[in-house]
Amino acid sequence: MAPILQINDLKKTYKGGFEALKGVTLDIEEGEILALLGPNGAGKTTLISTICGITMPSSGSVTVGGFDTVAQYRQARSLIGLVPQEINLEPFETVWNTVRLTRGLFGKSRDDAALEKILRRLSLWDKKDSKTKELSGGMKRRVLIAKALSHDPKVLFLDEPTAGVDVELRKDMWDIVADLKRDGVTVILTTHYIEEAEAIADRVGVINGGKLLLVEDKTALMARMGQKQLTIELREPLASVPAGLAEFDLTLAQDGAALVYTYDTKQDRTGITALLSALSGAGIGLRDISTRQSSLEEIFVGLVKESAA
Amino acid sequence: MKLTAVWAIYRYEMTRFFRTLLQSFISPVISTSLYFVVFGTAIGSRIQEVEGVSYGAFIVPGLIMLSVIMQSISNASFGIYFPKFIGTIYELLSAPVSFLEIVAGYVGAAATKSLFIGVVILGTASLFVDLTIQNPLAMIAFLVLTCVSFSLMGFIIGLWAGNFEQLQLVPLLIVTPLVFLGGSFYSISMLPPFWQTVTLFNPVVYLISGFRWAFFGLADVPIGISLMAISGFTALCLGIIWWIFRTGWRLRD
Ligand SMILES: Nc1ncnc2c1ncn2[C@@H]1O[C@H](COP(=O)(O)OP(=O)(O)O)[C@@H](O)[C@H]1O
Ligand SMILES: [Mg+2]
Numbered sequence: 260m261a262p263i264l265q266i267n268d269l270k271k272t273y274k275g276g277f278e279a280l281k282g283v284t285l286d287i288e289e290g291e292i293l294a295l296l297g298p299n300g301a302g303k304t305t306l307i308s309t310i311c312g313i314t315m316p317s318s319g320s321v322t323v324g325g326f327d328t329v330a331q332y333r334q335a336r337s338l339i340g341l342v343p344q345e346i347n348l349e350p351f352e353t354v355w356n357t358v359r360l361t362r363g364l365f366g367k368s369r370d371d372a373a374l375e376k377i378l379r380r381l382s383l384w385d386k387k388d389s390k391t392k393e394l395s396g397g398m399k400r401r402v403l404i405a406k407a408l409s410h411d412p413k414v415l416f417l418d419e420p421t422a423g424v425d426v427e428l429r430k431d432m433w434d435i436v437a438d439l440k441r442d443g444v445t446v447i448l449t450t451h452y453i454e455e456a457e458a459i460a461d462r463v464g465v466i467n468g469g470k471l472l473l474v475e476d477k478t479a480l481m482a483r484m485g486q487k488q489l490t491i492e493l494r495e496p497l498a499s500v501p502a503g504l505a506e507f508d509l510t511l512a513q514d515g516a517a518l519v520y521t522y523d524t525k526q527d528r529t530g531i532t533a534l535l536s537a538l539s540g541a542g543i544g545l546r547d548i549s550t551r552q553s554s555l556e557e558i559f560v561g562l563v564k565e566s567a568a
Numbered sequence: 569m570k571l572t573a574v575w576a577i578y579r580y581e582m583t584r585f586f587r588t589l590l591q592s593f594i595s596p597v598i599s600t601s602l603y604f605v606v607f608g609t610a611i612g613s614r615i616q617e618v619e620g621v622s623y624g625a626f627i628v629p630g631l632i633m634l635s636v637i638m639q640s641i642s643n644a645s646f647g648i649y650f651p652k653f654i655g656t657i658y659e660l661l662s663a664p665v666s667f668l669e670i671v672a673g674y675v676g677a678a679a680t681k682s683l684f685i686g687v688v689i690l691g692t693a694s695l696f697v698d699l700t701i702q703n704p705l706a707m708i709a710f711l712v713l714t715c716v717s718f719s720l721m722g723f724i725i726g727l728w729a730g731n732f733e734q735l736q737l738v739p740l741l742i743v744t745p746l747v748f749l750g751g752s753f754y755s756i757s758m759l760p761p762f763w764q765t766v767t768l769f770n771p772v773v774y775l776i777s778g779f780r781w782a783f784f785g786l787a788d789v790p791i792g793i794s795l796m797a798i799s800g801f802t803a804l805c806l807g808i809i810w811w812i813f814r815t816g817w818r819l820r821d
Binding site: 273274311312313314315332333334335336337339341343345347348349350351352356359360361362363364365366367368406 | 570572573575576577579580583584587650651654655656658659660661662663664665666816820821
């Protein structure tokens with residue numbers, strides 16, 4: 260099946276001359292959850308705005324469901340729901356009216372039952388007659404999601420949905436996204452929290468300086484880039500790594516009370532067996548051993564550093 | 569054109585109006601009554617008649633135009649400036665709607681509000697003076713066209729304005745003087761010849777003249793020219809708005 264979203268060499272230069280997107284190419288399959296990970300100013304919001312019609316692309320093209328977002332904007336935009344980064348709501352309007360407005364704007368006929376379902380799912384039903392200014396920050400964010408879902412979009416953009424949101428609400432948001440995935444909605448979310456991408460995404464794209472540095476299956480990414488560390492706690496502290504163990508990638512830690520062995524999980528031979536027998540051969544007693552997988556965060560920091568260099 | 573989207577915008581804009589319906593009703597009633605106290609009674613007692621019409625009745629069309637023009641501009645400019653100001657404009661820009669649908673929704677709502685106020689003023693005025701309307705159809709047509717065209721103009725101002733000062737600037741510096749000097753309270757023929765010529769460059773003169781013709785059958789300029797003027801003005805505003813949406817000027821970066 261053709262990807263639901265196709266971005267081809269998309270570039271955006273703002274009026275001041277700043278190039279915020281330097282040629283982004285990306286295909287997104289229907290039903291997947293893609294996390295776009297990048298520091299502030301990476302171009303995440305610009306990418307979303309250019310796809311959704313809030314800014315115009317300088318060059319390149321985007322199709323949604325096969326429709327060009329500029330030439331066939333009606334068909335393309337009908338498929339898209341957008342939850343913006345900023346909480347933009349009319350303060351004196353009720354939740355119900357504002358959600359209803361969005362549905363109408365997207366050309367869908369009035370359907371109170373559908374809106375009720377959306378509001379209930381987002382725990383907003385008892386707030387439907389409240390003015391949006393009376394709601395808490397988290398509730399406002401939910402209203403924005405309800406608006407974006409009001410016309411049954413096939414693709415949902417969530418621009419930093421959990422920025423400045425407390426831990427509980429963040430977990431809530433993750434549940435909502437998982438729910439949407441079950442319904443077959445394609446979700447593209449931006450974040451600068453790595454644990455968020457790690458927790459909910461199928462694929463992760465890393466963006467910095469207006470360029471997509473990589474897009475990869477989350478688990479594959481972690482396996483490919485993932486290094487593991489084996490920490491060996493010693494009975495007797497060492498002053499330095501013994502010369503007999505020089506062939507291993509070892510560093511001393513905890514003031515010599517532990518040795519840290521770094522190895523690559525993708526290699527067939529990790530060298531652990533050899534290391535352990537070399538240790539016992541050298542007469543070094545072990546107290547405990549543990550391993551740790553490097554997180555997406557370390558991968559991410561490494562990539563961004565590389566691209567800056 | 570997708571009517572669902574137009575209706576969604578229209579309805580949404582009108583709910584704000586209905587929330588303050590009483591206020592929207594009372595303020596034109598009070599201001600019209602004040603005008604009659606000042607102009608109709610104080611000045612009118614000295615002027616008596618203009619071209620066979622009592623001065624009190626003579627100022628009614630101008631009075632309605634004055635309010636309707638100012639209301640159309642402020643309603644429409646605020647209507648589109650507000651979403652820009654609070655950021656909800658993202659929704660319009662990302663919706664599958666054309667510029668015509670957005671304009672029809674916002675301008676339609678703004679024009680409806682000022683039409684309502686025009687009718688309230690007419691009703692209030694009829695309590696003070698005897699009014700007979702010679703060409704009711706022409707009167708309604710002029711009123712509606714004025715509401716629409718000046719709402720279009722207000723919409724442009726709202727799109728253009730970058731802050732609240734700019735939002736007030738055009739109405740204050742350009743529209744108010746043009747409207748006051750447009751013959752609301754006097755006939756052009758009462759002016760010295762030089763000023764009569766100058767006045768013909770004021771587009772509002774054509775509106776008020778045409779509107780007054782619909783009431784009393786007397787006009788400063790021929791009715792055909794009045795009609796052409798207002799149609800031309802409407803077309804000009806539509807053209808400017810079309811250009812704004814096509815280029816994204818002040819809307820899309
Ligand atoms: N309207 C604009 N005009 C000029 N520059 C902009 C505009 N919007 C964003 N930028 C710049 O483009 C870059 C990317 O911004 P943005 O897409 O908001 O990043 P992110 O969402 O990843 O934090 C930033 O350097 C920002 O300053
Ligand atoms: Mg952003």
